[in-house]
Amino acid sequence: MADLLRSGNTMLNMACPVCSNPIFRNRDGKTFCPTCNRDVKVVKSRPHQDNVIKSEPNIKEQEKGYHYDKQNELINSLEEVLLEKIEIITNKLKNENHLQLIETYTNILINCFEILNTIQSKR
Numbered sequence: 037m038a039d040l041l042r043s044g045n046t047m048l049n050m051a052c053p054v055c056s057n058p059i060f061r062n063r064d065g066k067t068f069c070p071t072c073n074r075d076v077k078v079v080k081s082r083p084h085q086d087n088v089i090k091s092e093p094n095i096k097e098q099e100k101g102y103h104y105d106k107q108n109e110l111i112n113s114l115e116e117v118l119l120e121k122i123e124i125i126t127n128k129l130k131n132e133n134h135l136q137l138i139e140t141y142t143n144i145l146i147n148c149f150e151i152l153n154t155i156q157s158k159r
């Protein structure tokens with residue numbers, strides 16, 4: 037028993053269901069009975085397992101939140117860029133008399149506003 041403790045095992049406050057000797061836990065967290073020389077499943081470890089299961093969706097939610105923030109950040113900067121372009125094109129359009137260029141500029145404006153509408157309708 038002393039050897040078991042010296043080699044990094046922990047004696048648990050539980051008895052083996054077969055031989056009633058104390059159960060040990062090794063460094064890997066595995067519980068075993070050194071007398072029967074077999075692994076023992078500790079029922080008390082179930083709440084711990086529940087915690088592990090619970091923590092998984094939490095991590096996923098955090099990741100989801102991260103992706104959501106990232107997406108929001110991207111959409112916000114896209115909106116900003118589009119508004120800048122709209123301003124630039126509007127100023128160009130003001131002094132433009134070439135019909136083809138006017139058509140090109142207005143087409144770009146239509147596209148910009150379409151994207152802006154899509155962005156704003158998703159909020």
Ligand SMILES: [Zn+2]
Pocket residue numbers: 052053054055056057069070071072073
């Ligand atoms: Zn045993």
